[in-house]
Amino acid sequence: MSTETLTTEEIAQHYKASLDSVNLINTYVAMASADRPENYADIIKRNVDHLKIMVAKDFWTTEDMKPLNDAIAEPS
Secondary structure, eight states, rough: OOOOOHHHHHHHHHHHHHHHHHHHHHHHHSOOOOGSSSTTHHHHHHHHHHHHHHHTOSOSOOOHHHHHHHHOOOOO
16 A cells, blocks of 8 residues: 555545544434435445545544544444
8 A cells, every 4th residue: 555645634634524424324323214314225335435445544643533443333
């Protein structure tokens, strides 16, 4: 894996996008089954896949990756 060189601002943007995925996953998982959108499983899968890709990146510095890892591990 090659090392990506990003600015502090770019890293912050990637982290914010990752947290957006975390929030979406957590929101949908907390919903009652009857209230979830029809494409719930696809939405969760796409966002979990995004988080897996992002967690594997080597440009992170001091960002807290726990929310990302928790969202990857817990969706149902």
